[in-house]
Amino acid sequence: MTADTHGDDERVVVLAHEKFPERAKTATGVLKYAEYDVVAVLDRDRAGTTTTDHRADLPAVPIVESMADAPTADTLLIGISPIGGEFDDSWRPDVRTAIERGCDVVAGLHSFLSADAEFAELAAEHGVELRDVRKPPADLTVASGAGADVDADVVLTVGTDCSVGKMTVALELLAAARHRGVDAGFVPTGQTGIMIAGWGNPIDRVVSDFTAGAVEEMLVEVGDEYDVLFVEGQGSIVHPAYSAVTCGILHGAMPDAMVLCHSAGREAIHGYESFDLPPIDEYVDLYEGLAAPVHQSDVVAGALNTSAIEDDEAARAAVEEYAGALAAPATDPVRFDADAVLDAVLEEV
Amino acid sequence: MTADTHGDDERVVVLAHEKFPERAKTATGVLKYAEYDVVAVLDRDRAGTTTTDHRADLPAVPIVESMADAPTADTLLIGISPIGGEFDDSWRPDVRTAIERGCDVVAGLHSFLSADAEFAELAAEHGVELRDVRKPPADLTVASGAGADVDADVVLTVGTDCSVGKMTVALELLAAARHRGVDAGFVPTGQTGIMIAGWGNPIDRVVSDFTAGAVEEMLVEVGDEYDVLFVEGQGSIVHPAYSAVTCGILHGAMPDAMVLCHSAGREAIHGYESFDLPPIDEYVDLYEGLAAPVHQSDVVAGALNTSAIEDDEAARAAVEEYAGALAAPATDPVRFDADAVLDAVLEEV
Numbered sequence: 001m002t003a004d005t006h007g008d009d010e011r012v013v014v015l016a017h018e019k020f021p022e023r024a025k026t027a028t029g030v031l032k033y034a035e036y037d038v039v040a041v042l043d044r045d046r047a048g049t050t051t052t053d054h055r056a057d058l059p060a061v062p063i064v065e066s067m068a069d070a071p072t073a074d075t076l077l078i079g080i081s082p083i084g085g086e087f088d089d090s091w092r093p094d095v096r097t098a099i100e101r102g103c104d105v106v107a108g109l110h111s112f113l114s115a116d117a118e119f120a121e122l123a124a125e126h127g128v129e130l131r132d133v134r135k136p137p138a139d140l141t142v143a144s145g146a147g148a149d150v151d152a153d154v155v156l157t158v159g160t161d162c163s164v165g166k167m168t169v170a171l172e173l174l175a176a177a178r179h180r181g182v183d184a185g186f187v188p189t190g191q192t193g194i195m196i197a198g199w200g201n202p203i204d205r206v207v208s209d210f211t212a213g214a215v216e217e218m219l220v221e222v223g224d225e226y227d228v229l230f231v232e233g234q235g236s237i238v239h240p241a242y243s244a245v246t247c248g249i250l251h252g253a254m255p256d257a258m259v260l261c262h263s264a265g266r267e268a269i270h271g272y273e274s275f276d277l278p279p280i281d282e283y284v285d286l287y288e289g290l291a292a293p294v295h296q297s298d299v300v301a302g303a304l305n306t307s308a309i310e311d312d313e314a315a316r317a318a319v320e321e322y323a324g325a326l327a328a329p330a331t332d333p334v335r336f337d338a339d340a341v342l343d344a345v346l347e348e349v
Numbered sequence: 350m351t352a353d354t355h356g357d358d359e360r361v362v363v364l365a366h367e368k369f370p371e372r373a374k375t376a377t378g379v380l381k382y383a384e385y386d387v388v389a390v391l392d393r394d395r396a397g398t399t400t401t402d403h404r405a406d407l408p409a410v411p412i413v414e415s416m417a418d419a420p421t422a423d424t425l426l427i428g429i430s431p432i433g434g435e436f437d438d439s440w441r442p443d444v445r446t447a448i449e450r451g452c453d454v455v456a457g458l459h460s461f462l463s464a465d466a467e468f469a470e471l472a473a474e475h476g477v478e479l480r481d482v483r484k485p486p487a488d489l490t491v492a493s494g495a496g497a498d499v500d501a502d503v504v505l506t507v508g509t510d511c512s513v514g515k516m517t518v519a520l521e522l523l524a525a526a527r528h529r530g531v532d533a534g535f536v537p538t539g540q541t542g543i544m545i546a547g548w549g550n551p552i553d554r555v556v557s558d559f560t561a562g563a564v565e566e567m568l569v570e571v572g573d574e575y576d577v578l579f580v581e582g583q584g585s586i587v588h589p590a591y592s593a594v595t596c597g598i599l600h601g602a603m604p605d606a607m608v609l610c611h612s613a614g615r616e617a618i619h620g621y622e623s624f625d626l627p628p629i630d631e632y633v634d635l636y637e638g639l640a641a642p643v644h645q646s647d648v649v650a651g652a653l654n655t656s657a658i659e660d661d662e663a664a665r666a667a668v669e670e671y672a673g674a675l676a677a678p679a680t681d682p683v684r685f686d687a688d689a690v691l692d693a694v695l696e697e698v
Contacts, residue, residue, distance in 0.1 A: 247593050247595075247597075248593030290639065
């Protein structure tokens, strides 16, 4: 997938059967942040309703029963992922219909659509593409250090843990920067980010030796087209399982500034509860210390996911406390505005 | 490949055509450190000589022209790797002869022996195994944090750069510990280490998400069989290309102590000369700071590769200077003895 795969006028149908919106993170991410046009959501449990009936912050898109009921489209995108990441056979008729109607099909599943004999044959027959975004390109290699040479200023979202909002924060900062007229771009590193952006390398699936190289390859591809690039971070530098991916992104992206993302109240690594999160200032020292020998970079701001806090005042207090621990501006860019954080970022780069 | 693939009485022929010993790092590593019995080296340019004619620190093994001239053996091991890691067709008759004589063939090449139609067919016919050590096992997954629970104390060699001797130092410490009667084992992480040990996961070739998990899997496999495990580190935590592998090994191995390896006179990252090495004490802070949130570990000693320094006194002075920078005991375990460093390691774990 290259940076120009999706045109902004591409019409996309998003499959989210039985899971919209709470358990359809990719579907809601695509609805909220992608530049292409989502023309329908497939959810057989909510057919006849509209996305906004379920979540007010999404664009209004009709939810229909099946691909046969969807309007004309260019692409079907699988917007949910069952545990294990396998294809669910109840989706087979929708994928078949999509291919027969001439749609490309995009998925981020563990099991590749392109390895499914029926779909591969049907796709060849109808001249459409099956795009498995978890499948890394075959031509990746080791980093050369070229990330330092791109024209754009690079901002990387880093985190205290997985699932603290690194992709969302990058996309919110992108939107806020563009709103100010900044020529800003987004570099995805995970499957949802890739589906939203319509291009990108799935960094967690590449050969470990190529981790930094796969990030560098994207920077080199788009780094001269923008003034500022927001790079989606992954994991955490002290995650017992995923720190390799985090470290490779840090050194491959060679950021000029970092935004530290955290989730309010999180005290231990998600799913690894015997590992406590270190204090916030220790994260700042670790990320800055590790970045510096390759490319000097400071944590210039923070983003706190306050979605678990009901009361706005309490959320604002949590953000203030987080800013204090960081000794830098902070916000929850989904709940509040991103201005002070964006100021800090743009001032630094 | 599992931990018991090689018996200690296995007879191995090592192929090193035209490159022994200077350009045959795997061959010399295997000769020096493997527990199995190397019965011949193949080098058509040096046939009729003995390994010790070329390097005094190796066991005396006859060098012969081809597999047809080698004594009875169980295994042929490809002990050299051309640029690019491709199979050299001039080796084909030797591999063919080996298979026909009932030998397994072990290689660490980019191009897999098992993907070669002729070899695959011949191996099936003769009931021998083609072992490509760069091919990761298919059943690897993410780390669970189980590395913390193994009985053995874990010592990890870490480095200031690639090619500073992390594997050699781990193997020298292993030998010194065993010499003292310590029940010590070795955990390989790269292709030469795997060939020497006869088992192991090639960490630089696994899916990046599984980097720590692939190390953990080895620790869990052998961690209750030994009192001390020496884990071979890779790369450097501030390497522009390979830091992801380093970081995954650090968190997957959960070492109880680290030995920092460095090469005398190295001032910039090898092959990435625009990136200066940070000061030694900064490496200590980075490795310890990054390890601590997952598993507390100190850099308790250092190893300096002084092979570029001709004079022993000058080498000893360089080691002393390095120990001062580390504020810990140091040695060149190949040139001098490993006692003080081993003391520091065994005291810590």
